[in-house]
Amino acid sequence: MAPRVRFAPSPTGYFHVGSARTALFNWLVARQSGGVMVLRIEDTDATRGRQEWLDGIISALDWLGLQADEGPYLQSAAEPRHRELADKLYDAGYLYACDCPRELIDERTKSNPTPGYDGFCRDRSVPRTDQTGLRFKVPIEGETVVHDVIRGDVVFPHSAMEDFVAVKSSGQPLFALANAIDDRDMEITHIIRGEDLLPTTPKQLLMWEGLDAVDRPVPLPTFAHLPMLVNEQRKKLSKRKDPVAVESYRDQGFLPEAFVNYLALLGWSPEGDREMVSKETLIDEFRLDQVHHAPAFFDVAKLTHMNGDYIRALSPETFIELVQPWVDPDHASWHPEGVELLWPAERYDAERFAAIAPLIQERVTVLGEVPAMVDFLFLVDPPLDESAFEKAVANDPRAIEVLDKAIEVYASCPFTSGALHEATVVLGDALELKLRKTQAPIRVAITGKSVGPPLFESLELLGREEVLRRLSNARERAQG
């Protein structure tokens, strides 16, 4: 039977990197076995903004190329079904009504070595009303074993499990119940999710048994609990302190292929010394039972490096196409959030950009770095890095000589990068300067920065007139 996996995120305002990894591993299992991935939104407690976050989840999955085969289903839509089965479970005695307020439970159990609900109402036959939640009657004896593909058998003694709430007093079934019902109804064969859900799994297993009895027997799915993604403090990634929004990586100019590749390496690794692996390779080689057990630090530095590798591997044409949203938004297919064009749109010159693009391509790690590297080509006067100017021009006694000489030589030499290079070497020789020293003041004069793409190509693209103008300006500024 072809596997049916599900990716079941709960709605938040953005798409979490941990969710992305979970989605990826689910997707890989589906893809490698001719299975199906269903997308189910666990929104039982959500109240507003549904459409927005649903769009957010779908567009993030799209960006990553992890589209679901079925869904999205909203868990909230199945609430009548959940209620129906909750009633049956109650009628059959798996659930009992409880009217204990939280404070009372805490009061009663605070000195108990095993805090949590003490089963007070278990045999009180509290009548079911709209003031009573329904608790699951966990067997006193025995244990529940979770057979986990990654971790092996995990044993939960019933003595340590409380009679947890399965249905709110409002009548609405809670996660543990709704989740089990949906997985049954959708005939899910593999539950692949974060390790944080491991402790609730025995509850769902117990519930599953009850549902087998009151509804229909459904074979148990295979479980796999993925190790957490953690921050430098080794804590579960926090939405407040850690950069967890997938959208922000997209907006910074990470490539989805690189992102997916990096994510796959968090908890799994291909055979041999490879790290750059395509999605096709992942589909071929990924094995759930090889997933590492320990939590993994989400290392943006490594992701960034890998992204640089992916960028450099692009064809020049593809690179130009992919940077479009950052350099030529008017003609781009989408717009990264929070990105402002550094130059007036009408001054952008596609040909000029195409000419310098290959030199930029090997110097950036994320696409968002591109504009700042080429702004001098599209700005009348690029912003001047004061400290760079100080160092290379103002505080360098030879700088004025260099600029003067450059103005003189550039006025007449052929204006190609090769000739400019040559001319600059000669000009430097005359002043007994290494090219390294000679280029510094010229670079700052032209680009406003001390670092950037190769200088002579830049000069050629800018044109003689503009180059001479900027050199003169810098000269004046140096004197004043």
Added chain:
RNA sequence: GGCCCCAUCGUCUAGUGGCCUAGGACAUCACCCUCUCAAGGUGAAGACACGGAUUCGAAUUCCGUUGGGGCUGCCA
């Protein structure tokens, strides 16, 4: 506190009893290349948490300790 999970370089990992003098990648440092910056090349430094047990032999098996994490809601 209770229950559960986990433990190899700073980080991600390879390693499934002898191939381990523990391999790769990121990060770091040095050198080379070089018009700046990158990229690239070469090299350096850097780990089996600890203690027992099993075994001729343990990073690898078992037990314990320590440490970290997760869960412990009428959230999911």
